Amino acid sequence: MGIRLGLVxxxxxxxxxxxxxxxxxxxxxxxVCDSNPVLxxxxxxxxxxxxxxxxxxxxxxxxxxAVIVSTPSRFHADLVRTAIDHNLHIFCExxxxxDPQQGxxxxxxxxxxxxxxxxxxxxxxxxxxxxxxQLVQSGCIGRIHHIxxxxxxxxxxxxxxTTWRGHRSEGGGCLYxxxxxxxxxxxxxxxxxxxxSGTIARSVFSRDVEDEAYATLIYDSGATGxxxxxxxxxxxxxxxxxxxxxxxxxKISVDRQELQIYIRQAVDGYREGWHLENITQLTEPISYYLxxxxxxxxxxxxxxxxxxxDECRSSFDTAAQTDNVxxxxxxxxxxxxxxxxxQEAEHVNVRPTFFESLKSRVTSRG
Amino acid sequence: MERILxxxxxxxxxxxxxxxxxxxxxxxxxxxxxMIEVLDSAHEAGIKVFMCTTHAKVAEITDHVRAHxxxxxxxxFYPCMPYAHKYANAMAxxxxxxxxxxxxxxxxxxxxxxxGGMSLASMNxxxxxxxxxxxxxxxxxxxxxxxxxxxxxxxxxxxxxxxxEAFNIFARHVKSRYGAEPGFITMNLxxxxxxxEQAGIENPIVCAxxxxxxxxxxxxxxxxxxxxxxxxxxPVAMSVLASGAIQxxxxxxYVCKLPKVESIVFGASSxxxxxxxxxxxxxxxx
Numbered sequence: 001m002g003i004r005l006g007l008v009x010x011x012x013x014x015x016x017x018x019x020x021x022x023x024x025x026x027x028x029x030x031x032v033c034d035s036n037p038v039l040x041x042x043x044x045x046x047x048x049x050x051x052x053x054x055x056x057x058x059x060x061x062x063x064x065x066a067v068i069v070s071t072p073s074r075f076h077a078d079l080v081r082t083a084i085d086h087n088l089h090i091f092c093e094x095x096x097x098x099d100p101q102q103g104x105x106x107x108x109x110x111x112x113x114x115x116x117x118x119x120x121x122x123x124x125x126x127x128x129x130x131x132x133x134q135l136v137q138s139g140c141i142g143r144i145h146h147i148x149x150x151x152x153x154x155x156x157x158x159x160x161x162t163t164w165r166g167h168r169s170e171g172g173g174c175l176y177x178x179x180x181x182x183x184x185x186x187x188x189x190x191x192x193x194x195x196x197s198g199t200i201a202r203s204v205f206s207r208d209v210e211d212e213a214y215a216t217l218i219y220d221s222g223a224t225g226x227x228x229x230x231x232x233x234x235x236x237x238x239x240x241x242x243x244x245x246x247x248x249x250x251k252i253s254v255d256r257q258e259l260q261i262y263i264r265q266a267v268d269g270y271r272e273g274w275h276l277e278n279i280t281q282l283t284e285p286i287s288y289y290l291x292x293x294x295x296x297x298x299x300x301x302x303x304x305x306x307x308x309x310d311e312c313r314s315s316f317d318t319a320a321q322t323d324n325v326x327x328x329x330x331x332x333x334x335x336x337x338x339x340x341x342x343q344e345a346e347h348v349n350v351r352p353t354f355f356e357s358l359k360s361r362v363t364s365r366g
Numbered sequence: 367m368e369r370i371l372x373x374x375x376x377x378x379x380x381x382x383x384x385x386x387x388x389x390x391x392x393x394x395x396x397x398x399x400x401m402i403e404v405l406d407s408a409h410e411a412g413i414k415v416f417m418c419t420t421h422a423k424v425a426e427i428t429d430h431v432r433a434h435x436x437x438x439x440x441x442x443f444y445p446c447m448p449y450a451h452k453y454a455n456a457m458a459x460x461x462x463x464x465x466x467x468x469x470x471x472x473x474x475x476x477x478x479x480x481x482g483g484m485s486l487a488s489m490n491x492x493x494x495x496x497x498x499x500x501x502x503x504x505x506x507x508x509x510x511x512x513x514x515x516x517x518x519x520x521x522x523x524x525x526x527x528x529x530x531e532a533f534n535i536f537a538r539h540v541k542s543r544y545g546a547e548p549g550f551i552t553m554n555l556x557x558x559x560x561x562x563e564q565a566g567i568e569n570p571i572v573c574a575x576x577x578x579x580x581x582x583x584x585x586x587x588x589x590x591x592x593x594x595x596x597x598x599x600x601p602v603a604m605s606v607l608a609s610g611a612i613q614x615x616x617x618x619x620y621v622c623k624l625p626k627v628e629s630i631v632f633g634a635s636s637x638x639x640x641x642x643x644x645x646x647x648x649x650x651x652x
Contacts, residue, residue: 019526023557042491046529237379237392238451257384280382280581280611289553289584290522296584 003089003306006031006064008055008079009071010039013093013120016290017068018049020299023288027303031058055079059086066116066306069093072164073171077102080117080316084109089116089306091299095180095326096319098171103323107316116305118298118312119319121184123241123256125297127282132243132254133189140267142249147190147217147225149182153239155231159205166206173209175201175326178239179229184314184322185243186217186225189254192321193217193225193328201333204232215329227329367415367513367571370647371444371602372408372640373633374418377401382582382609391635398426407637409441411644417444417631419517422452425505432508442510446551447502450519492535499539513571514540515549525558530565537567547571549602553582556589559597573602573631578620581608594624602629615646622650 005027007018014034022029033052034040040051052058059067059082066089069079077097083090084106096119097103110117123129135141155165155178164170165177186193195218201210211232217225231239242255249267253260259282261275286296304310375381379392395401405416405427418424431438503511516536524532537548549571552558562570576594580587582605594601606621607614621627630647634640 015523015527019523022528023526023554043527046491046531047527049527237388240385242385255385257382278384278609278611280579280609283581285580285586286584288522288526288557289582290526291519293582 002026002028003303004063004065005029005067006033006055006058006062007068007070008033008058009069009075009093010034010036010043011070011072014068014070016295017070017091017093017120017299019290020288020296021068023296024299024303025287026307030062030064033058056082059083059088064088066090066302070120073098073176074164074169076171077106080106080110084113084115087113087115089302090316091118091120091302092316092319093120094184094319094322095119095171095176096316096323098176098323100320100323100327103316103320107320110316116302116312117316118302118305119314119316120298121181121188121314121319121322122292122294122298123181123185124188124314125294125301126256126279126292127284128254128256128259128277128279129185129189129243131259131277131282132245132252135252135261136189136245136247138268140249140270141245141247141252141261141263144190144221144223144245144247146223146246147186148244149186149225149227149241150243151178151182151229151231151239151241152233153178153231153236154234155239156205156211157232157234159207166208168209173201173206174211174229174231175213175329178231179213179227179329180322180326181239181241182227182229182243183325184319185241186227187318187321187325189243190223190245191219191221192325194220196325196328196332199329199332199336201329204230210333213329213333215332367600367602367629368413368442369629369651370413370644371415371417371629371631372405372413373604373631374416374421374424376633376635377404377423378419378421382605394635398423398430401427402430404635404637404640408634408640408644409438411637411641413640413644414440415442415444417446417515419449420445420447420502420505421449428505428509442512443506444513444515444549445503445506445511446515446517447499448517448520450517491532495532495535496539496543499536500543503544511544511546513549514544514546515551515571515573518551518553521550521552521558522554525552525554525561528561530561533562533565533567549573551604554584556585556593559593559599562599569598569600571600571602571628573604575605576601576603576621576624576627577606577608577612578617579608579611581605581611591624594626599626601627602631603627604631606630606632614643618643618646619650622647 003026005021007014010032021027029049031050031052032043033055035053043049044051067083069076069090069092073095076092080090080092165172197216197218199215201213204211212230215227217227244253249265250263257279259277263270263272266272283293286293288296301310301313305312376391377395379388381388540546540548551573553575555574575582583590603621607617621630632643634643
């Protein structure tokens with residue numbers, strides 16, 4: 001008998017995780033849980049999974065060792081709390097918790113109980129990003145002074161949309177759902193920023209949430225960063241995340257396919273000048289493929305962590321840091337918005353009318 | 367099946383090696399004329415099959431082919447369905463059930479059923495799958511489609527969750543409604559062959575990544591080579607160049623030497639590359 005696993009939330013990511021987990025030789029997927037009776041009945045009829053609408057019932061009946069939480073983001077915190085109370089290892093989709101304080105507490109508690117808590121930041125399992133982290137952390141490109149993170153893609157392309165992704169209180173908006181990948185990649189490759197400023201978060205099409213966000217990242221080390229995220233960019237076929245890092249000894253530019261490296265002075269086997277490394281050379285073999293090697297690699301890593309064979313690379317702790325940056329961006333955007341409103345109001349009050357200025361010019365001539 | 371099939375990744379900004387190249391291709395093939403020009407180069411070089419996804423832009427190509435029946439009388443399509451991003455984006459925007467409704471034709475049987483008070487909830491998977499297949503096949507009406515493929519993202523998802531009967535549902539409908547052979551595209555060849563065997567599908571057409579570099583071949587090169595040697599199926603090799611990781615001659619020599627490989631699918635954007643790759647396959651298959 002392998003690891004007894006259940007899954008809560010059969011959305012796009014949930015179904016994908018279900019297939020990946022079910023293909024893992026060390027795992028037995030026993031139960032699935034969702035609020036949608038139609039999906040459940042289709043699975044009940046056609047697969048071996050036991051279907052539930054109540055997660056606690058699933059956890060207790062199936063005597064689970066571990067659970068995948070892939071529900072809409074607003075349910076993550078409660079479900080993770082329930083799973084911790086039942087001493088389960090947890091794989092939770094990103095973002096971790098909408099309230100970063102709660103995320104930190106849950107991370108601490110999972111750590112205390114020696115439970116594996118992993119969050120689905122799959123870029124940490126893409127060979128190019130992993131190599132970029134190694135190069136930055138080993139000092140290959142010297143002292144880091146600037147980092148730029150971009151994420152563009154075609155998620156919201158018109159003002160419709162009735163799912164939770166369109167509601168801020170439910171974890172919708174491109175900061176939670178899209179920027180989180182770019183921010184987590186920055187945290188992974190270099191470090192989490194200590195402060196943010198100049199955040200603009202605004203709608204392009206959505207009624208209630210931001211579709212694009214831009215900000216400056218500030219580090220105590222003296223480094224700075226820029227974040228640019230837009231999920232209403234139809235020119236992209238799918239989400240594309242790119243991170244560029246400038247250091248005193250060169251530059252690294254990384255996306256899912258390629259790692260472009262410029263080295264000023266030869267270091268660690270890299271001669272000076274350009275180097276190009278491709279994902280085909282940087283991908284470790286996997287046992288089952290669905291939508292990208294990284295999804296299997298991250299689940300395999302979760303299993304290895306549960307088996308005590310690895311240290312978690314995308315833990316509740318690192319994900320809580322990412323939640324914290326998102327919160328800083330939300331706060332900064334709102335504060336900036338208030339300042340702009342006040343300035344506009346003051347501007348209106350002090351701006352003289354045409355006749356007032358004419359009058360003052362005339363009177364000043366004496 | 368034809369020995370050489372012309373693929374369509376290059377037309378849709380899909381490049382496993384570089385986002386910049388992918389974007390350059392997306393710009394070059396922004397309209398159907400540019401695609402048709404390349405397709406004509408392939409046709410002139412003696413390639414008679416276009417193996418393509420059901421991307422909306424393919425409908426413009428099929429319109430063109432229908433409009434010139436004599437020019438393309440020897441030309442066939444091997445449709446690969448569904449174009450997955452269409453579903454994935456709809457699922458993110460509308461949720462799973464409304465996404466399905468979006469994908470189904472606004473008129474016809476489904477609309478009638480909905481109006482009649484029937485919901486998706488009460489439909490069986492087979493009926494729904496048939497409607498979805500028919501919706502995807504619409505753009506190929508009146509054209510030659512001797513083989514119809516299920517795309518790897520769906521094949522491998524069904525494989526992963528263990529819903530093997532779905533392969534039969536697909537196979538039955540493709541055979542009975544379109545008189546076509548069912549094909550399955552996969553990134554997980556050894557595991558899929560086991561599943562198809564369990565589902566009772568004999569000697570299936572399976573399109574899988576096969577390249578000397580072992581790129582995107584889960585389970586490993588050795589498991590793939592053993593499957594090609596020992597299993598009963600009709601293989602179509604894709605990603606033979608492993609996104610440029612192997613030199614063309616070496617890559618094609620490897621695939622041509624493998625037992626059983628019936629067809630090789632490749633995509634290219636220039637006449638020169640098409641002619642050269644076709645020549646290599648012909649030469650090394652002899």
